Amino acid sequence: MRVIGIDPGLTRCGVGVVDARIGRASLVAVGVIRTPASRSTPDRLVTIEAELLRWIEEYRPEAMAIERVFAQQNLHSVADTMQAAGVASLVGARAGLEVAYHTPSEVKAAVTGSGTADKAQVTLMVTRILRLAGPPKPADAADALAIAVTHAWRGPRTNRYAAAVAALKGK
DSSP: OEEEEEEOOSSEEEEEEEEEETTEEEEEEEEEEEOOTTSOHHHHHHHHHHHHHHHHHHHOOSEEEEEOOOOOSOHHHHHHHHHHHHHHHHHHHHTTOEEEEEOHHHHHHHHHSOTTOOHHHHHHHHHHHTTOSSOOSSHHHHHHHHHHHHHHHHOOHHHHHHHHHHHHTTO
């Protein structure tokens, strides 16, 4: 399965593409979409949209995984991040991709074995899992890869739930 992982952000939006199956993953591409704070929020969101479309056209993922935004102290920052996540979700849905969200603790647990791992541990494990020569930088890029790996290995919870319900109903 080819998955594009998104670590949403308005200033830096991490993007990573992996080919993976249970227990194995390989890097396809990784990067960061940057938008200058001097531009208006709508202009920045349009840039994120255009760049994500370019990534999808170039790498043809089957699914998109986005880090679920959680409440932080800085509500302005959370609002910006949520807008970037919304744009990513819209781009993925319009491209016909399966779109799923994964919490930070779910991603940490999937790649390190601990839902309380720190960023350095996540980066180290992503580097090992993908057999990279060095850690992906900046941290947003490593996080995007971790999100993609998580989705490839665990899949969306909603689809597993729907499949379990359908199985119980005999469908």
